[in-house]
Amino acid sequence: MKLGIGARVNLSIFLCTTFTTILLSFFFYTNLVSNNNLQIKSTLEYVVQLVPYALNKEYMLKLTKDSYKSPEYYNEWIKISRISKVFNLNIYLLMRDNENNYIFIFDSLDSPLVKVELINNKKYISSENWVEPSKKISMVQNENEADNFFSKYKKPPLELDKAFTSDSLEIAEVYTDEYGTYKSGFKSLVINDTNKVIIGVDYEISNIKSKENFILKLTFFIIFFTLILNVIIAKYLNNVVTRPIINLSNHSQEIKKGNYNSIYNLSSYNLKNEIGDLYESYQTMVSTLLNNYQKIESTSLELENLSNIKDQFLANLSHELNTPLTIILSYSELINMDGYEISKIKEFSNEINNAGQKLNSYLEDLMMVTMIESKLDIEKTEVDLNSLINDLLASNSVIKNMNLNLVIDLNVSTIFVDRGLFKKALNSILSNSILYNKQNGSIIITSRKIDGTTVINIQDTGIGIPEDKIDLIFGKFYRVDSSYTYEVSGVGLGLFITKNIFELHGIGYSVNSKLGSGTDFKIII
């Protein structure tokens, strides 16, 4: 399974925290145990040395198993009890009788509280009435019970026996009896022929256990808390980092596939952080990319068109140049052959001349295109439209051949243009009207003034132009018909030149045409 960045961050945070927690807990635990062992030992040592100082030495020397009956007993018990409370230990005095019975004389926890009566400011302790010192021990009613109570200690640790014979502190291993689990220290207090008394100190191990439990609970709590925290962090990271990044990634994959139109609603996250900045710049990048892509696409389409048009032009040009060239070469060779009369030879040379003229006119057109593209200067003068049109029609032989019907109706005759250029422009339009016309067709040329502008219309009844190609006819080298069978020759520069001449003049123009029924060319000066 592939983990996302959020999951990986979460997992590593979780693992780190858990590991650290467990390590710390282990450290604390071992520290606690070893510390406690040390602490217990030193506490035991300290308390064992402290107690004899606190106690009345004379009284201690006289201790018997019946000492609890004496009035001083209470004073000594109070001292031991206080020390016990301060150190949170059980302290007791033990003696051993001749039959090796252990007899508790004092016990900080369990020592009998004797009834104390204050008579004439002196304490009298009644040995007859025992009062419960703690909940653990029931009230001791008589001497026998008391003896019984003190001799309860049946299975003493070995160290206890040792303490009766040695002078040093004997520390027993942890042991459990009916009262609890303890670590104890024993040291002799009075050892003589009549009396053998030792001090016992019990450290309740359950204190350590509870600390251990606390550490264990804390460990689990920290792990659990980290887990919860992780879930929260995961949710947050997922919303703020992972999901936006996954979306970005998906979107960029789409873009990679070329699917530019797949617009994810990237702005919906509205993040005010670094990811938000990333989104913003990504969006800017995508829209720039999209723009550039569209630009490139349209440019390449344009280039492709241009290239097609160029190829067509070259094919046309080679064909159009070929014809006059063939004529020139053929007739010049015919002239060279023997047997032709002078009148024939004149005819041949005429053909050669015409072909040369045609080549020249193509050349002129090509020159004109170059000139137009380098913005030639125009010289506007008053030009008589009527004479201009007549000039153009007079030089055209095709009109007669096709038996075209000419209608010229000029309401406005004077226009302000560059005569040479305008004539050339008009010639292209007229030539098209004539060349693409039908046998016995007609051409109607009108001019009139509309709102201060002169509008010239040239209508023909020719083959027309397909609607989707009207814009193209003004392109360089464009010819609508490029099929094998074409009626009209030409290189396709005429209307391109016309358009440029009009644009240099600031003359408006438009073309209306219906395929098969003719074309209406409108010039607005």
Add this chain to the structure above:
Amino acid sequence: MKKILVADDQFSIAKALSELLTSAGYDVVLASDGDMAVEVALKEKPDLIIMDIMMPKRSGIDAVKAIRMSDELKSAYVIFISAKGQINEEKGALEAGGNSLIYKPFSPKKMLQEVSKGLNQEE
């Protein structure tokens, strides 16, 4: 006298060929477009046809295809003339039943050679 059909929409070229072939002793008929070429061919039954490929109304290739349908013209020698640079033209011309293809601009002498070669082959 051998009869030759010259079909070319460029009158000057057709005329040049006509002059050339007439003075070489052939009988020449002219056509200025594809339709006319078919019409004239069927009527005149020429021994050899010189056909421009790019012509109005019907292309030279289509015209030759139509002419080849006639039993009498099945074996007529056909020389296509064309400007160079038209893709697949040569293949199309020969598939349509042309015997040879001469590119413009051509030399009249070469054309005469091709014509006599064609007429000899037919015999």
